[in-house]
Amino acid sequence: MLVTSPQPDRRLRVVDAAESFEARAAAAVARARAWLPPVDESVFDCYLGHVVEQVEPTSEADPVAILASLICFAGVHLGRDPHVRAGDDRHPLLVWPLIIGHTNDGKKGSSWSAAKRIIAEADLDFTTANIKSGLTSGEGLAQRFALADDADPDAPPRDLRLLAFENEWGGVMAKMKREGNSLAHILRAAWEGGDLSTLTVSARIAPESHVGILAHITPGEFRSKLSDADMAGGTYNRFLPLAVAWSKALPDSTGADPGLVLSLAAGLADRLDSGGRLGALEIAEDAREQWRELYLEFNTDTHHPKVSQFVSRALPYCKRIAGIHAALDGATAITARHLSAAAALVRYSIDSARAVFTNDQEAGKLLAWIAEAGPAGRTRDEIRVSYCHKHKDKAEEVKHLLAELIGTGRIALGKRPTASGKGRAPEIYTAVQVPRGG
CATH class of the missing domain: 1.10.10.10 (Winged helix-like DNA-binding domain superfamily/Winged helix DNA-binding domain)
Structure with a gap:
């Protein structure tokens, strides 16, 4: 009779290997996220946050990055009519996220991929015509909004919406440093949603614009290319810095279910349509005391000098983001819940700037x-x-x-x-x- 030596259980080896992968993957994700500040979960207590919660389980991207991408898109798509006011200033609902993550484990591109699937299904025409890349000069940006010399005054209103997606913001920073490049100046005007007219040799009359920017960069490249003059000039306090990293290891994921994406996109399209018809968004009566507290919080400067300049527009950003949340809810006033979600994201942005400017x-x-x-x-x-x-x-x-x-x-x-x-x-x-x- 043939006697065979006992063989190890193959199923046990497979289980051991899976457990080993899970443990190593979890450790790798933890290392990637170690530099991030904590985030208040109320960031996601809004309509777009609930959208993110449904798609993020199948994405390796940071949920904050997906949320910020959708907020940027929504603010541009809603157009110029819905707005907030800060004193005498009219603020369009434009938010410019600066997504900051390391090259391999930042998963910045994955965050845009997850958001863009929903965006494209919600409005394919907008995605094709109004989302562009390749910022190079102020004159080039102004040209998109310039009035033709023979413009017909009876023509239908022009579409002034543009979402500039720049996944290599370091290259744009390099262009802005070139002598004579007016991009930084034009961007400062664009954040106000205003006049991009130029008085250069090839003068352009561009009295209106509605530009959003979604930028990606690594922390090291951003620090190395950012000069004191850049900070003093005020260009970067128009951006909302957000530190991001790999959220989970999903080697076999094929992304969100197509049916889920279609359903979420349909809901978003309806909200964008109704929200785009709104006008001025005031602070609701029951949220006024909360707004006063936020006014003091975001006007208090206790930051590192560079951080202080970077986040000096925290207060108007809080109101802009809250305005987007309100518009997508079809609300004519900003509620306490809208303010809480917006304030949590702004606080995370401040902490992100602090993390970027430390080692x-x-x-x-x-x-x-x-x-x-x-x-x-x-x-x-x-x-x-x-x-x-x-x-x-x-x-x-x-x-x-x-x-x-x-x-x-x-x-x-x-x-x-x-x-x-x-x-x-x-x-x-x-x-x-x-x-x-x-």
Whole structure:
């Protein structure tokens, strides 16, 4: 009789391999997201947030990036009629997200792919005619809105809507630095939704515009190409910086179900149609006290100098985003819920700017190392000896990074009781779990 040696269970090996992949994938995603600030889940407590919640399970993109892409699109598509006011200024519902993520694990392109599927189904004609790439000069942008010399005054209104999608914003930044390039100046006017006329040799009369910009860039490239003059000029406080990263590993995903995309697109198309007929959106009576609190919060400057300039338009941005949420709900006034969702996104933007202008790579390494310790955390002495290897310069840098990580809510500082219960309890640093959207 032939005796065979027992063979390992093949099914067990497959399960082990799957568990190994899941664990390694989860660790890779955690590392990619380590530099992100936490996000308040009320960011998604709006119509577009609910759309994102239905498509993000099948996308590796950051839900914040998908949401921002849809907000940018909606603000452009709604057109010039729905608007908000800040003092004497009329603000169109234009939002310019600057999606900031690393090259491989930022999944910036994936976020646009997820959003664009819904956008294209909602309005294919708009997608074809009004979404363009290739910003190069101020004159080129102004030309799109310029009036022809023989323009017929009785002609139907022109479509002034344009969504400029720039997935390589670093290249646009380089063009803006060229001598004589007027793009930065024209962009500042475009954010106001206003006159893009030029007085150059080839003068153009372009009295109206409605331009949204959706830009992608890596944190390193943005920092390296951004000069003090750029910040002082005011171009970048027109943008809404949002730090993003890989949200989950889905090697076998084929994206959202086509039927779901069609259903979501149909609902969005209806809301865009009705919202586009609205006019001025005021603050609802029951939201006035909340608006006053936000007015004080976003007018208070307690930021790093670069962060301060970057987010100096936080208050009007809060109102613009809330206006988009209200318009898509068919509301004639901005409610407390609309304000809460908008304020949460603006706060995340402020924290994103702070993360970009700190050493995010080193901060991510430090955070990941602390996270590896789990609930036990790391003591100050462990950080000094095991992470800094007793190097004074390194320890000083880490001291500032710890303060930054605590300030943005990514690390918590507590106490670890001694084994005997006596003596001074050492301070302990533990990582705060970053939720799905940030």
